Amino acid sequence: MSAHENLPAPAHFIRHIIDSDLETNKNGGTVVTRFPPEPNGYLHIGHAKSICLNFGLAAHYNGRCNLRFDDTNPEKESDEYVQAILQDVAWLGFQWHELRYASDYFEQLYAYAVQLIKDGKAYVDSASAAQIRASRGTLTEPGTPSPDRNRPIAENLDLFQRMRAGEFADGQYVLRAKIDMASANINLRDPSLYRIRRVHHQRTGDQWCIYPLYDYTHCLSDAIEGITHSICTLEFEDHRPLYDWVLNTVKTPCHPQQIEFARLQLEYTLVSKRKLNQLVTEQHVTGWDDPRMPTLAGLRRAGVTPAAIRNFCERIGVTKKDAWIELGVLENCIREDLNQHSLRVMAVLQPLRVVIENYPNGQTQWLELSNHPQRPELGTRKLPFSQVVLIEQSDFAENPPPKYKRLVLGGEVRLRGAYIIKCHEIVKDSEGRIVELRCHYDPDTLGKNPVGRKVHGVIHWVSAEHSLPAQIRLYDRLFRLPNPDTQEHFLTALNPQSLVVLDHCRVESSLAGAPEESRYQFERTGYFCVDRDSTENKMVFNRTVTLRENWVQD
């Protein structure tokens, strides 16, 4: 638990609305929310904000939150997505009160539509999609009524029944609400309620050939479930009058209140489902769970914890302002949680051989290292030390820059948790590349500092003989630009360095057998997570995030 996690969740405008509803006993003192994903893609960080909001509100007010799939467009939806969403919501740490599907209500929705027709509030239109579009008018000009607008009720009823019965071709007819073709709000210009579409639905199969549209389905589904506060994003603000019209006209006993908040916009990331899908399909990433993806599955595979995401969602707030969150906020939440909970371990990404000439050849000494310097209760581990160790190539410099604190020729450095060594010779190959360092160690520096001199640098290392081979994947932001969408084509904003695979890494022996998804801090290099691609012969780690680097080279 970090200090922050103990702080009360900050209130926001939706909480204020609910508070006053509770004061006036508006919904009998209850709070019922829902998270309503469409199963047409994987959940991403933007959904996490909505999930945390809806489930968080229910928890805060001792209410309930349903998970409801908005599965009214079978063309784009599938069971694969349903299963993935179920998993991701649970992984994020939330339990739904009830699992529902809008398709559960198809029969009820149909009955409501029949009622609407009988009340003269809906009609069957034979206009084509193009004709409807053309007659809708523009932002500044009113639409023109369809010739079918005044079709007799009996005829509408007959036609609608036959639409359901499959007597007509896809697109031949559509059921429209009869509202106001001259409304300044385009959503009220007789919106379509039902379309004919012969598509297999992942839950209802071929039972239906007509499917209800969002504006009609969503509000009624909310009402059926007794939702008190229907929270959605800003772009639905214009739809609220329609939401209310449907509920008022159908005369449902329950009338949820739609409240809109600003969706998450995170720098260097993209959350358009269509574009994420394209990244997967065109193999710019390895899949929906590629660690560079902003999906929950991707974040999970990268090693991000549910707690970090929840904390992030809390920290960014809930408002109606069109805001962009800096990536650093997310990274900070990730580091905060990982710093607290990750065991420290040593791994050398790009090894450089160091021979300690005065250390007995063949001798192995088991050193005890702390698993977490600030949390002794997390215990210690034994690490083998021997004559040949591997250090990071970047931890030695033949021509060190100013303020360089690592190893140089003739200089000393501390091998973390072990001895101080001094380099006295550089061994190069025929092409002048440094292949080995010859050093001496000071046997009197284990667990204590030498007297008479100060050694500032501390570097990580592993025993050449005992360490394990590993592949380490260094992930970075997928895009080079804060807002990839400003490009004429978002793919041009892809970061060519978003993945660097290192294949000759060596990790300390204590990591043997570490299970998939276990997270560690590789001291001085960052936080890493065991990938499922690990094999018995070679472990695979994904970098979740680097450590902060506060120092500036001048």
Added chain:
RNA sequence: UGGGUCGUCGCCAAGCGGUAAGGCACGGGGUUUUGAUCCCCGCAUACCAAGGUUCGAAUCCUUGCGACCCAGCCA
């Protein structure tokens, strides 16, 4: 040019007529066998602008300006 919304520090964000919380970022210092963590300190006389009401305005009024969303048989 229609309708709907929004505008408080570099980025988020409290504030709801009584004299600008907090987080991230940034700058300075301390501790440290991770250039990490941790700990101090600093960081809006100012709330899109201009008028007005008021003893008093980020909060109320007026007028501007800027940004976002809407013309799917998608959600």
